[in-house]
Amino acid sequence: MHGISMIQYKSAEAIEKVRRSCLIVSDALTRVAELLKPGVSGIEIDSAAEEVIRDHGAIPGFKGYNGFPSTLCVSVNEAVVHGIPSQDVFEDGDIVSVDCGSLFDGYYGDAAYTFAIGDVEKEVMQLLEVTKTSLYRAIDQAIEGQRLGDIGYAVQSFCERDYPYSVVRELVGHGIGEKLHEAPEVPNYGKRGRGIKLKEGLVIAIEPMVNLGRKHVAQAKDGWTIRTKDRKASAHYEHSVAVGKLKADILSDHSGIEEAIKNNANLKEISLKN
Ligand code: MG
Ligand code: MG
Numbered sequence: 001m002h003g004i005s006m007i008q009y010k011s012a013e014a015i016e017k018v019r020r021s022c023l024i025v026s027d028a029l030t031r032v033a034e035l036l037k038p039g040v041s042g043i044e045i046d047s048a049a050e051e052v053i054r055d056h057g058a059i060p061g062f063k064g065y066n067g068f069p070s071t072l073c074v075s076v077n078e079a080v081v082h083g084i085p086s087q088d089v090f091e092d093g094d095i096v097s098v099d100c101g102s103l104f105d106g107y108y109g110d111a112a113y114t115f116a117i118g119d120v121e122k123e124v125m126q127l128l129e130v131t132k133t134s135l136y137r138a139i140d141q142a143i144e145g146q147r148l149g150d151i152g153y154a155v156q157s158f159c160e161r162d163y164p165y166s167v168v169r170e171l172v173g174h175g176i177g178e179k180l181h182e183a184p185e186v187p188n189y190g191k192r193g194r195g196i197k198l199k200e201g202l203v204i205a206i207e208p209m210v211n212l213g214r215k216h217v218a219q220a221k222d223g224w225t226i227r228t229k230d231r232k233a234s235a236h237y238e239h240s241v242a243v244g245k246l247k248a249d250i251l252s253d254h255s256g257i258e259e260a261i262k263n264n265a266n267l268k269e270i271s272l273k274n
Contacts, residue, residue: 005183007175009201014107015242015251018177018203021058021109022240022252024102028052029113032072032100033260036115036267038092042074042085045098053102061101061108061180068224073099073112080168080209080217080226080234081112092118095128097236101180108180110205111252112238115261116268124212124233125268127165131210131235133273134158138188138206142241142248146198152190155208159188166215168234171226173207176240198243203251207238 010018028049035045050071053060060071068082075083075097076090083097090096099112114128134155141150151173159165173186184196188208211217213232220227228234242249261267 007183007196007202008177009199010177010203010242011201014177015203015249017105017107018109018240018242019251021102021104021107022111023109024053024056024058024104025100025109025111026253026256027056028071028100028102029098029111030256030260032098033115033257033264033267036090036096036117036264038118038266039089041087041089042072042083043087045074046070046072046085049100056104058102058104061103061110065180071100073097075099075225075236077233078228078231080211080228081171081236083225084222090117093120095120095124095233095235097234099236099238106178108176108178109252110176110180110238110240111254112207112236113254113257114235114237114270116270118266118268120268127210127212127233128235128270129273130159130163130165131208132237132270134208134210135206135237135239136272138208139239139241139248139250142198142204142206142243144199144243144245147193148184148186148195148198149190150192151206152187153192156189159208159210166211166213168209168211168217169215170217171209173205173238176203176205200243200245202243203240204243205238205240207236209234209236
């Protein structure tokens with residue numbers, strides 16, 4: 001899906017355009033967080049997210065991308081990513097990864113959040129907490145002078161060494177800008193000090209996909225949904241970030257989502273691990 005191409009380093013102006021698009025995605029995901037509860041379907045949250053995006057004068061970034069039919073990727077429980085929203089309703093105990101993209105003023109935004117509906121098993125809650133924490137550990141590496149491998153290492157070492165989980169190998173983060181998927185690929189595994197040197201102007205979507213059980217995944221018969229082979233749960237969190245001199249600049253924003261989760265009695269908060 002990504003191929004080999006040149007990295008497009010971005011001007012401050014272009015970075016602001018990616019931020020603008022990312023904040024529209026954040027608004028759409030906040031709306032999702034307000035609506036999610038047992039009995040609601042993927043189609044319902046998809047329509048609501050599309051409405052938020054279009055109200056901003058933006059276009060859903062995923063709809064029509066390589067033929068994908070929807071605004072959101074909705075991936076439940078053992079589904080890792082790329083699930084197609086359906087009439088199936090969410091149930092108490094489900095975890096739901098919701099991934100959203102938008103295109104505004106020529107630039108894409110991309111972010112994702114995995115929600116916990118109702119009484120989610122304790123071991124699955126820990127998977128969500130660890131995966132979300134691994135995203136912020138990876139973002140801490142998105143500073144000038146670090147290397148791409150440091151980002152993957154941050155995710156992998158935390159999830160696979162400090163915890164007994166498995167990082168998905170086949171799916172990776174990516175550069176983002178005038179295209180949804182740009183160079184470079186941003187794996188969630190890697191070695192410290194390896195890969196390209198990060199520098200200002202690099203804008204990437206970092207998106208750990210982490211399995212409770214084994215790392216292996218397969219595509220479902222619908223031609224889109226990626227699920228774990230062992231059918232155990234998988235979690236996914238994503239931010240689009242600009243590499244900074246001293247600190248990464250997180251262009252998407254999960255604070256609205258988290259506020260909405262707090263106010264939604266049907267959802268469980270996902271806390272960070274130390
Ligand atoms: Mg995404
Ligand atoms: Mg992405």
